[in-house]
Amino acid sequence: GAGVSQSPSNKVTEKGKDVELRCDPISGHTALYWYRQSLGQGLEFLIYFQGNSAPDKSGLPSDRFSAERTGGSVSTLTIQRTQQEDSAVYLCASRKSGLAGVGEQFFGPGTRLTVL
Amino acid sequence: DAKTTQPPSMDCAEGRAANLPCNHSTISGNEYVYWYRQIHSQGPQYIIHGLKNNETNEMASLIITEDRKSSTLILPHATLRDTAVYYCIVGSPGSGNTGKLIFGQGTTLQVKP
Numbered sequence: 001g002a003g004v005s006q007s008p009s010n011k012v013t014e015k016g017k018d019v020e021l022r023c024d025p026i027s028g029h030t031a032l033y034w035y036r037q038s039l040g041q042g043l044e045f046l047i048y049f050q051g052n053s054a055p056d057k058s059g060l061p062s063d064r065f066s067a068e069r070t071g072g073s074v075s076t077l078t079i080q081r082t083q084q085e086d087s088a089v090y091l092c093a094s095r096k097s098g099l100a101g102v103g104e105q106f107f108g109p110g111t112r113l114t115v116l
Numbered sequence: 117d118a119k120t121t122q123p124p125s126m127d128c129a130e131g132r133a134a135n136l137p138c139n140h141s142t143i144s145g146n147e148y149v150y151w152y153r154q155i156h157s158q159g160p161q162y163i164i165h166g167l168k169n170n171e172t173n174e175m176a177s178l179i180i181t182e183d184r185k186s187s188t189l190i191l192p193h194a195t196l197r198d199t200a201v202y203y204c205i206v207g208s209p210g211s212g213n214t215g216k217l218i219f220g221q222g223t224t225l226q227v228k229p
Contacts, residue, residue, distance in 0.1 A: 033216060043219035056214050091159050095215060107159030
């Protein structure tokens with residue numbers, strides 16, 4: 001079956017512009033995560049959605065970052081007024097519900113964001 | 117902060133077993149040990165997880181010490197396609213836990229012909 005998909009695969013933007021990154025999780029997966037991977041920081045958690053519960057936003061680095069998940073499926077990560085330090089690969093993952101917190105996360109291929 | 121310590125890099129000859137160690141001396145009783153790997157330019161891929169007992173699947177085996185303070189991921193017959201960064205992660209389930217993964221720096225495994 002289809003895995004997690006993300007779009008665009010690459011995004012180049014100018015400093016100060018807003019960007020939207022999209023994630024399509026695996027159908028039926030209720031848990032959705034955003035991570036980012038940058039050269040200096042490794043892989044870091046950003047935000048988590050589970051069903052209709054309030055998201056865990058504890059990993060978002062600043063208020064320029066926001067995310068939403070509509071209809072319990074597709075999610076968009078928005079970065080406002082991008083800065084050069086936002087350049088990274090943004091990864092989305094989904095997980096089937098079940099034992100809370102346990103279980104395989106399926107990752108998408110990522111969106112490579114470059115802020116000039 | 118990651119709760120695990122891994123060697124930054126390891127080499128392995130193709131066809132031989134790759135044994136990747138991980139220290140997690142502060143692991144608590146309900147925390148699982150997860151292993152993921154990331155092949156260059158791809159998203160991370162789940163390998164295996166365990167709590168107390170050793171586990172085996174089609175990809176690898178996970179050996180957890182009796183005190184649970186360390187574990188070893190074993191790739192029984194490494195191939196060139198197993199060259200990747202391997203991440204050992206500890207995390208706890210339970211009501212309210214998100215399952216978010218806290219990645220460390222991982223071990224870069226280079227499989228050589």
